[in-house]
Amino acid sequence: MKGLPLNAQLTSLGGSFLEETTTSPDYKLYKLNGLIPMRPGLIRVVDGGAAITLEVWQLPIENYGTFISGVHAPLGFGTLMLVDGRTVNGFLCEHYATLNATDITHSGGWRKYLKQIAEG
Numbered sequence: 080m081k082g083l084p085l086n087a088q089l090t091s092l093g094g095s096f097l098e099e100t101t102t103s104p105d106y107k108l109y110k111l112n113g114l115i116p117m118r119p120g121l122i123r124v125v126d127g128g129a130a131i132t133l134e135v136w137q138l139p140i141e142n143y144g145t146f147i148s149g150v151h152a153p154l155g156f157g158t159l160m161l162v163d164g165r166t167v168n169g170f171l172c173e174h175y176a177t178l179n180a181t182d183i184t185h186s187g188g189w190r191k192y193l194k195q196i197a198e199g
Contacts, residue, residue: 080134080190084116088149092142101130101188103160109172109180110192111153119189120153120172120180123160130162132188133169152176 080086081096102121105128109120121131138146147156153176159169186192 083190083193085118089136089138089146092138092146094136094138094142094146097135097137099132099134101132101162103162103164104128104130105160106131107177107182107184108186108189108192109177110183111172111176111180118154119183119192120176121159121170122172122174122177127184129184129187131184132191133159135161135167135169 105123105125107122107124107128108131109122111118111120121133150156150170153173154170155173156168157171158166159171160166183189183192186195
């Protein structure tokens with residue numbers, strides 16, 4: 080996400096910000112444990128989900144492999160459903176990592192969660 084610690088991994092490969100939007104209301108968001116810097120984990124669910132704010136970025140196709148090779152489990156890539164019905168490739172989390180993580184779905188997004196914890 081723009082301005083966050085790992086954003087340079089995307090911008091250094093020619094990534095460009097397109098828009099901020101939300102997922103369809105079928106997702107849960109978690110603060111994953113044991114990752115530095117802190118990272119969120121997004122999973123699609125059948126029940127109990129919410130719309131989660133996210134950023135859509137464009138990356139030159141010739142740099143896609145380089146980018147995803149730097150992403151390690153429990154994070155990976157898959158198809159995300161946006162609130163307007165579009166689909167995009169994006170970060171998803173393997174379910175096992177959410178079993179000992181903090182459910183932050185109520186925050187509505189990672190940036191919102193970071194703001195909440197900064198404000199105490």
